[in-house]
Amino acid sequence: MRKIKELVIEKSLLSSALVTIAVTFGIISVLAIEAFRFFSEVSIFDFFTDTQWTPLFTDKHYGILPLLSGTLLTSFIAISVALPVGLTISIYLSEYAPRSFRKTIKPLLELLAAVPTVVYGFFALIVVTPFLQQFIPGLSGFNSLSAGIVMGIMIIPFVSSISEDALHAVPKDLKEASYGMGATKLQTAFKVVVPAASSGIIVSIILAISRAIGETMIVAIAAGQQPRLTLDPTVPVETITAFIVQVSLGDVQHGSIEYRTIFAAGITLFVFTFLLNTLSYRIRKKYQEKYE
Amino acid sequence: MNSIQKNRLKDQLFKIWGIACTLFGLVLLTVFIGDILIDGIRRIDWAFITDLPSRKAEKSGIYTALMGSIWILILTTIISFPIGVAAGVYLEEYSKKNRLSALLEINISNLAGVPSIIYGLLGLEVFVRIMSLGASVLAGALTLSLLILPIIIVATREAIKAVPKSIRDASYALGASKWQTIWNQVLPASGGGILTGVILALSRAVGETAPLIVVGALAYVPFAPSNPMDEFSVLPIQIFNWISRPQHGFIENAAAAIIILLLITFVMNGIAVYFRNKWQKKWK
Numbered sequence: 001m002r003k004i005k006e007l008v009i010e011k012s013l014l015s016s017a018l019v020t021i022a023v024t025f026g027i028i029s030v031l032a033i034e035a036f037r038f039f040s041e042v043s044i045f046d047f048f049t050d051t052q053w054t055p056l057f058t059d060k061h062y063g064i065l066p067l068l069s070g071t072l073l074t075s076f077i078a079i080s081v082a083l084p085v086g087l088t089i090s091i092y093l094s095e096y097a098p099r100s101f102r103k104t105i106k107p108l109l110e111l112l113a114a115v116p117t118v119v120y121g122f123f124a125l126i127v128v129t130p131f132l133q134q135f136i137p138g139l140s141g142f143n144s145l146s147a148g149i150v151m152g153i154m155i156i157p158f159v160s161s162i163s164e165d166a167l168h169a170v171p172k173d174l175k176e177a178s179y180g181m182g183a184t185k186l187q188t189a190f191k192v193v194v195p196a197a198s199s200g201i202i203v204s205i206i207l208a209i210s211r212a213i214g215e216t217m218i219v220a221i222a223a224g225q226q227p228r229l230t231l232d233p234t235v236p237v238e239t240i241t242a243f244i245v246q247v248s249l250g251d252v253q254h255g256s257i258e259y260r261t262i263f264a265a266g267i268t269l270f271v272f273t274f275l276l277n278t279l280s281y282r283i284r285k286k287y288q289e290k291y292e
Numbered sequence: 293m294n295s296i297q298k299n300r301l302k303d304q305l306f307k308i309w310g311i312a313c314t315l316f317g318l319v320l321l322t323v324f325i326g327d328i329l330i331d332g333i334r335r336i337d338w339a340f341i342t343d344l345p346s347r348k349a350e351k352s353g354i355y356t357a358l359m360g361s362i363w364i365l366i367l368t369t370i371i372s373f374p375i376g377v378a379a380g381v382y383l384e385e386y387s388k389k390n391r392l393s394a395l396l397e398i399n400i401s402n403l404a405g406v407p408s409i410i411y412g413l414l415g416l417e418v419f420v421r422i423m424s425l426g427a428s429v430l431a432g433a434l435t436l437s438l439l440i441l442p443i444i445i446v447a448t449r450e451a452i453k454a455v456p457k458s459i460r461d462a463s464y465a466l467g468a469s470k471w472q473t474i475w476n477q478v479l480p481a482s483g484g485g486i487l488t489g490v491i492l493a494l495s496r497a498v499g500e501t502a503p504l505i506v507v508g509a510l511a512y513v514p515f516a517p518s519n520p521m522d523e524f525s526v527l528p529i530q531i532f533n534w535i536s537r538p539q540h541g542f543i544e545n546a547a548a549a550i551i552i553l554l555l556i557t558f559v560m561n562g563i564a565v566y567f568r569n570k571w572q573k574k575w576k
Contacts, residue, residue, distance in 0.1 A: 013378045088313040207405065210405055
């Protein structure tokens with residue numbers, strides 16, 4: 001009797017774990033089915049080569065490039081902010097800062113990641129854009145610059161905390177050998193600790209990029225809703241995620257081509273983040289073996 | 293200046309740069325919050341919390357959105373908590389090192405990195421359309437439950453991992469079965485850690501906007517939901533809606549609603565940190 005009970009419990013726990021597989025399966029099949037229907041009406045060649053994205057206009061074009069360029073532009077700006085700042089923080093906290101300072105500052109930094117993204121969107125639009133307009137006269141009210149900068153601030157803790165864990169995992173003997181040779185903390189940090197923790201740092205960068213690409217509310221609020229193939233950070237653009245929000249806010253009928261565009265846009269986004277996440281997982285697995 | 297002095301100087305300069313970078317984010321966060329308080333604090337009064345949304349900024353309140361957020365929070369907890377903890381327990385205590393466990397592990401790690409808006413598309417097709425729940429609170433809560441499932445699972449595993457093996461061995465030695473050991477020893481011992489993870493995951497769910505917009509949550513609902521099948525709005529969507537309006541009065545409303553949302557988020561984070569500290573002390 002007891003054995004049966006134990007078995008029933010084990011199986012029900014297993015079924016909970018299998019829910020996660022069902023979720024992945026669900027995501028892939030939903031995106032694939034709707035995207036397949038989309039591509040039966042729109043040629044996949046046009047999708048990747050047309051330079052206009054105007055599915056909501058009468059003259060319809062379905063070129064993903066403008067949305068892709070918007071996504072990459074805002075992500076690039078965000079990473080340019082988050083990477084130097086985040087890495088410096090991680091090196092400072094793991095090599096220089098006193099323990100007590102580290103212990104108080106880490107939860108505070110994590111608070112940056114806990115702020116809802118809609119709040120960051122408000123900052124970008126209402127605070128950062130007017131501030132930047134004082135220095136950049138041509139800056140439009142919606143632009144990828146302030147959206148990107150604010151997104152960068154949001155992902156600083158992602159870069160700093162994962163990198164710091166990696167730096168922390170570097171064996172002490174390596175550092176002490178370096179100090180023994182008369183190296184300063186800075187020399188030790190950049191010539192010994194950072195190279196030894198490089199895989200962990202790369203993981204943090206990849207995850208930050210993936211996070212930036214998938215970020216929605218900041219760009220939907222502050223970067224605008226005009227798909228445009230440009231690298232100019234001062235004009236309005238639209239990202240893949242912002243487009244999905246724009247369509248979802250309107251009244252779009254199920255089964256229409258407009259409805260399917262969000263799944264075609266969604267599968268493009270999913271493929272990107274999936275590749276990045278898988279890559280980071282591989283690197284992480286390899287690096288865990290190195291020190292454990 | 294010889295090279296030793298040069299290197300020491302560089303070392304000092306980097307230290308200052310390091311402090312500057314560390315404070316950079318925090319100072320900005322303080323500036324932002326200060327700005328929001330200035331913009332919004334005067335708008336907050338009892339009527340702002342109990343009033344229904346309106347076309348006039350000064351008459352609008354957050355009642356329906358706040359109630360929607362509370363409904364979402366409760367339903368999401370009910371759905372995600374048991375599944376997430378059960379999956380975490382399975383992976384940590386039962387799963388053997390085989391292909392299934394490797395698949396589960398890489399899969400959960402991947403799900404944690406899927407953008408939240410993709411979960412919205414999943415919810416829209418599966419819950420809203422195929423299961424015909426419509427744009428209801430239930431459909432929204434189910435979507436957010438799937439979104440935070442990986443966070444709860446990872447937190448549960450970490451907490452269970454921290455329970456010393458000696459506790460399990462002692463329980464087995466007294467003749468307890470595997471499940472009795474887990475239920476009576478492992479789960480109570482790791483409860484604080486699990487709770488921390490669950491609260492952090494829920495605080496993320498309260499702040500989510502994009503997946504709920506995709507699922508079809510509305511910017512304007514005249515009444516608070518009274519059952520799981522009602523349509524709904526949530527605080528972040530209300531804020532988003534107010535931000536996108538040109539009149540200044542709505543910006544003030546948005547700032548005021550942000551204060552309430554941040555208050556909820558920070559209180560939840562504070563509770564989580566409290567549990568974490570209390571629980572960490574236990575094993576030291």
